[in-house]
Amino acid sequence: MVADREGGARRRPGRAVAYAVCGAVLLSGCASMPDSGDLRNVESTPRQDTGVRVFAVPPAEGAQDDDIVQGFMEALTSDDPQYDTARKYLTPAAARAWRPERATVLADGPGIMRDESGPVGREQDTERTYVLTGSRVALIGKDHAYEPAGGDYRAKVHLSKDPKSGQWRIDRPPTTIVMGKSDFQRNYTSVDKYYFATHTRAGANGRPVAVADPVFVRSKVDPMTEMVRSLLKGPTNWLEPVVRSSFPTGTALQRGVTGLAPDDQNRLVVPLNAKVARVGRARCREMADQLLSTLRDLAPTLEKVELEGPGERRLCELGEEQSESVAWRALEQSPQYLYFLDGKHRLVRMPAGVGGSGATPVPGVFGEGTKTLRSVAVSRDEHMVSGVSADGRALYVTPLAAEGALGEPVVTSQGAAEDERLTQPSWDARGDLWVADLNPAKPRLYVVKQGTGKPVAVTLPASHGRITDVRVAADGVRVALVVASKDDKQSLLIGRIERGDEEGGTPAVVGARPAAPDMELVTAMSWAGDSRLVVVGREQGGVHQMRYVQVDGSTLEGPAPAALSRVTAIAAAEDERMPLVASSEDGIVRLPSGAQWQKVDKDGTAPVYPG
Known part of the structure; x- marks a missing residue:
């Protein structure tokens, strides 16, 4: 630097x-x-x-x-x-x-x-x-x-x-x-x-x-x-x-506590004040899980957190091996497969990871190639798949199973041109499906509960411009939006999803803020971790590039992905061990850690990981 x-x-x-x-x-x-x-x-x-x-x-x-x-x-x-x-x-x-x-x-x-x-x-x-x-x-x-x-x-x-x-x-x-x-x-x-x-x-x-x-x-x-x-x-x-x-309001470290650090057993003891005295075991484990997840970046070898109340009374402890049973984290969900459309318009998949090879059609109607698609999204449990028709007019949802059948579209668009219709869809952790209709006459962002319910229009932030792309975060409370302004700039914004009353309230995207403030033209993006995205775009007066950005708009340290020309789509998994995948002039390519781009399929398009 x-x-x-x-x-x-x-x-x-x-x-x-x-x-x-x-x-x-x-x-x-x-x-x-x-x-x-x-x-x-x-x-x-x-x-x-x-x-x-x-x-x-x-x-x-x-x-x-x-x-x-x-x-x-x-x-x-x-x-x-x-x-x-x-x-x-x-x-x-x-x-x-x-x-x-x-x-x-x-x-x-x-x-x-x-x-x-x-x-x-x-x-x-x-x-x-x-x-x-x-x-x-x-x-x-x-x-x-x-x-x-x-x-x-x-x-x-x-x-x-x-x-x-x-x-x-x-x-x-x-x-x-x-x-x-x-x-x-x-x-x-x-x-x-x-x-x-x-x-x-x-x-x-x-x-x-x-x-x-x-x-x-x-x-x-x-x-x-x-x-x-x-x-x-x-x-x-x-x-x-x-x-x-999960911490009760007013919880704080005990007076005079400083210099917290793991011991030689990679265990961290956290002394808390009297506000935690009556916390039950399940809630205490959630508290310990929050601490364990938060401190991993600062102490990568941390294996266990123990919470203490006043008088050195042990409340609970949580080890790394138990944390998965306490909370769901996108970072811990390793995808089984990488998915993309092959030259025969079929949805195919191949084992995720560097060693994956040999794409095969998915089970079900999308793997048969009878329905031409332009973009897809696979649910995070890899049980359901959604696809947008080649003309961008219809969104279909079907099980990833041999007996799956293609029913009526879940969402349709009346946009006059193909680029004024449906965006690529995306799924959140609870199984809800998100897609935007770019119809200038009636632009909408929809959420479809469990991918099969009635589409619900989401209230969007005013005066930010016209949405051109959408990706919901795994947690279902944040969404990445590419927004076009009147001067032909395309910015990346992160919005907060407020669902309101679960019994019929209207969900809304609020508090939209820039995630890549120095980029004036964002052409592709994907979530690539709990708080970062990978973005393809151009800075003012610069050339097209690919780099990682933080959701808060700060600059990430470390090298950017290796250069790649004419990228039309980018896919990343929250599990950072998975290679970056892109659709370019060379077809589907992937970028293993510490290596150069490798060709996967010369005729493939629209690569996605689950999500």
């Missing part, structure tokens, strides 16, 4: 940070604060290895006002747990009132300039105002949620000079932590919290469905304890209306 200011202004000497490797020991004397000189942009620190921590340096005696501002802004990018050093740049009153709970992420480190419209004359000797500027990339809220943001950033920082000590200090700091994108990526890491869908259960035993809720926490400041606290406080504001937590 390049630094924010690569190729820009030379880094200012004496940057107010010190580096400590592995032992996190402050290297005294490694950095100093100059007491004179011009003021420049706050340079963002190039990303460091995971063993490197950055500590702030307190203000030097007699530091000038510009150095105080510079030092404070650089202290905000340090690994100081409570920002104690940053507070030393503030007046005592400002330090007590300052709440560093939110963050503003800029494209580069913030620019700083003196506000020449500030105090004049004798007042100028005791007061200063500086202006912070930059281009906004995102906001991080109190709930740790990432929200893409654009436009110019401008904020004022006011300083005053203590009449007794003669020291400059900030008495009105910025209302949020401010840093460049590179510093943000060095300081923060994205972790999925897990809750349960309010109205969705799956599997033969009706298990609750786990829903990922991505948030950002500081990666080197006790992230495991912070993630537990974040989980206990509840879901992010955006997701809260459609999920529940």
